[in-house]
Amino acid sequence: MKEGGFEERRREAWDDYERLVASVEKGKPEAGVNELPRRFRELCSDLALASHRMYRGQMVGRLNELVIRGYKLLYRSRRKGAESFVRFLVADFPAAVRREWRLFWLCSAMFWVPFFAMMAMAWVDLDWVQAILGPQGMAGLEAMYGGEEEQIAHLREEFGSNFMMFGHYIQNNVSIDFRIFAGGIVACLGTIFFLVYNGLAIGASAGYVTYACNPESFWTFVAGHSSFELIGMVIAGVAGMRLGLAVLKPGRMTRGKAIGAAAKKSLPLILGAAGMTVLAAFIEGFWSAQRLPADLKYGVGIAFWVLHVGYFLMLGRGAREA
Secondary structure (H helix, E strand, O other), X not given: OOHHHHHHHHHHXXXXXXXXXXXXXXOXXXXXXXXXXHHHHHHHHHHHHHHHOOOOHHHHHHHHHHHHHHHHHHHOOOOOHHHHHHHHHHHHHHHHHHHOHHHHHHHHHXXXXXXXXXXXXXXXXXXXXXXXXXHHHHHHHHHHHOOHHHHHHHHHHHHOOHHHHHHHHHHHHXXXXXXXXXXHHOOOHHHHHHHHHHHHHHHHHHHHHHHHOOHHHHHHHHHOOHHHHHHHHXXXXXXXXXXXXXXXOOOOOOHHHHHHHHHHHHHHHHHHHHHHHHHHHHHHHHHHOOOOOHHHHHHHHHHHHHHHHHHHHHOOOOOOOO
């Protein structure tokens, strides 16, 4: 095909493509913008053909410019990194938790019911607590929470610095969340086991310290980071349960595809839970063990719990979620 005939035949398509690109660049996409990827591929083919046939530079230059403009629109990151992070933080994550509200309350029950039941057992029958913690666990709690000075001295002796405590708590807390999440692949059984077990273990520890040690030493230590750590643990359970339900009820998809779809759906949940765990470790390492007034620590802890309730109830609502 001669150059004139080629240009005459394709000019209308190029003009339509340029109009669509200009509308997107102005932030006012016109009707038919969904056709832009297909038109971009056609334009790339036209550019390659025009270059191969050595058509005049003016035509090739225009096609090259249009390809560059289209490439910038189609292959650039949809949101910059900081914007994407903020969007996830203030909208995507809380909205994802609310979408799974049934699983959230189920996982909350699997953790909090054993927690409070085991706390109560410290006064009803201490043998239950001993069965969970063992003599060594109880002795360790007495050594750490026998008094405020014992607690701080124990932490300083074991870890040496706030940063080392921070690193230890990240490793410990993330490993717990990962086990809770990954356990869901075993038809939800692993997630259920780890949630219930952690509820029993943490409840037994809290009950025993309150019953036999210095309660203020313990509660002032956990108050600041408890909301981040425990809610994050429950959300990791939600992600694990979603994964397990895909194994149990794949629907019309193959089990492998159902697991892949569930993993994609669970991604914002586990990422958010991991972020909460890191924040919990930061507070635990740099705030919780500091010598500060008890009322201040309790106040900060209560404020964090209230903020979490407001965060998950209010943020992320709007047209996008609907």
